[in-house]
Amino acid sequence: MSGPSPAPGGALDPVQRARAWLSRAVEPGNLALWRFVEEEGPAAAATYLQSGAAPPRVQSLVGARAAEDTADADLRRAERLGARLVCPEDPEWPAVPLHSLTLAVADEPVGGPAPDRTQVLVPPLALWVRGEPRLDELVDRSVALVGSRASTAYGEHVAGELAYGLGERGWTTVSGGAYGIDAAAHRGALAAGVPTVAVLACGVDRVYPAAHAALFARVLDDGLLVSEWPPGCAPLRHRFLVRNRLIAGLTRGTVVVEAAARSGAQATAKRAERLGKAVMAVPGPVTSAVSVGCHELLRDTERGATLVASAAHVVDRVGGIGSDLAERPATPTTPHDSLSDVARRVLDACPVRTGVPPERLASVAGCDVLDVLRVLPALELADLVQWTGTGWRLAPATGR
């Protein structure tokens, strides 16, 4: 699976080569291009675009890049990096999770959305993947953990704990490799000794932010760096928005750990919801600006975000029915809990020191003497009351 596959005769696989060229010639996430490639096939589509013979609507997307061809160089550069181009034709293609994107574009009008609309949930044409494991296997049971770069110690702690707990339960954490919540999520997965996937908005050879060189190296030990852009591509601002749909598309659900009132993490959550994936949010202090986005997601009843406070809650939401269910929180039980209403009243009526007769208990408890006589044996058996010889009183240390 690693590096460009030689086609018969030693040349590169023409389909893979065409998709490599397309991945550089057109910014990913364009519906018109994706439909053109689906209809013509990748090799023919690339040939049309290179010769300027594609329909104007698609041809204009390539613009000045039509004359540039670095596909072979990109594929060889990837091979040197230990990376590969994973295409829809490959067995490694994560077809099941990405099918959500194919379904999403089926709803778009045939003429296509307005050309200036960025946020189309269009499937990727190919994925540049760096690292050993198979992409489809890693993301089969995966959850996206996303959140603010300007995170708090609380948010990073929770992101790390969630990723760790998900790893322990056999779930892969997918995130974006950024500062803050992303980094804490990857680190939590690494601490659990499980692979993690970073989906980047630049080439898989670029380290952005630069301070994450060591983190990305550790991700590569067991996990993957994934990108729609060929090696060398820069992390341009608009690419993060386009990338976010992939994080939502590759996973079974998205957890927003911390997010400001308006944030990329909220945008990813919206995409996940439109893809029919689970949307979850971690609450935090209402006094924290970076929990406002999470709370808005949870307040938006139409969007249906689920509050999650633990990895068990996440698995409860995304896991198969019956296979991964969160336990109810432990509720302490005391002898008091099993008491009947009358028994409780009689117990409350018992004095601490001097014993009193059942008639007095009945008066204080507001019930019949027969009721008092009926419940006293059970209270005595539970070590809650004791007979002093002249009357009833509370047993010492009943824990009331």
Added chain:
Amino acid sequence: MSGPSPAPGGALDPVQRARAWLSRAVEPGNLALWRFVEEEGPAAAATYLQSGAAPPRVQSLVGARAAEDTADADLRRAERLGARLVCPEDPEWPAVPLHSLTLAVADEPVGGPAPDRTQVLVPPLALWVRGEPRLDELVDRSVALVGSRASTAYGEHVAGELAYGLGERGWTTVSGGAYGIDAAAHRGALAAGVPTVAVLACGVDRVYPAAHAALFARVLDDGLLVSEWPPGCAPLRHRFLVRNRLIAGLTRGTVVVEAAARSGAQATAKRAERLGKAVMAVPGPVTSAVSVGCHELLRDTERGATLVASAAHVVDRVGGIGSDLAERPATPTTPHDSLSDVARRVLDACPVRTGVPPERLASVAGCDVLDVLRVLPALELADLVQWTGTGWRLAPATGR
């Protein structure tokens, strides 16, 4: 409205006197007794019970208290305290909010629930009220703020802020007078200079906890202490559970600020939900044990608790439609926000220092040169790019 009302001839009003006697003779919250009083009328019901002639099912509730009569003394004691007994026959009775309890008991079987079942949502027979304002007017627009006695500084801060903000918006805070969230809620309302209502599980002359003597005195300056129990009654444990239904019943909704996994605050929320009132919960750190109960309420989609982070959110939930709506959180807007997709890409493609020609921008941005020429004027107008004489570059200090 203050003190027992003299009936014609100088004697006490027999209905009020009967309800005063009933409020001491039987523990409140009993459905069979409430139905008996509804059917016979309070004066006849009291006479039957005092003579032992009531049906056995009801008579047994009074037990040894049938022979005791301190109604006159209780009413006079209340008068000395500046308290009064508010009865369903009085104009001050909060009939509208308490109607929810009447509706709730209509669903109970005619034979009545099992005798040991505590949590019946039965209307009160009468309310002992201490303080100047009219009860019905204070609770007309009111919200219950409840929560843990073992609260954190965070929870107390939020409870205080919510009560303050509700007061500013003309809403009364109702709580239970306990340590922790209850006290913080009352204090927040007092800080806003608005009346607050404490619903007690003991007589309105008792201070429980004793450390709240000063707090209760301040509540009485403008607000009310309310109880179903006559003066002198002790805060027995089971009375808190019975009292909680009143807090839910008197208000338009209940906000749980902090609650452990199993708590009285959660029980109050459940009652509010069964009464068709709004149930709200304040989120907190998932690492906090006293936010677990709130998060469980929010995770329980069937119970339908709404996440609230501010007084505006609370009013949004309980306020009249169209009259009190929470504003959406402020979302900062930048010139960037209004850009089209193509304009964003071109902007991203602009270098910082040396200007480049439109053809180069088209290649980097992955679009047609005509598109670049189309969007550049708008970018220049927004002070985002500038013409150097030889090419286009980012304008200094564009805030990117």
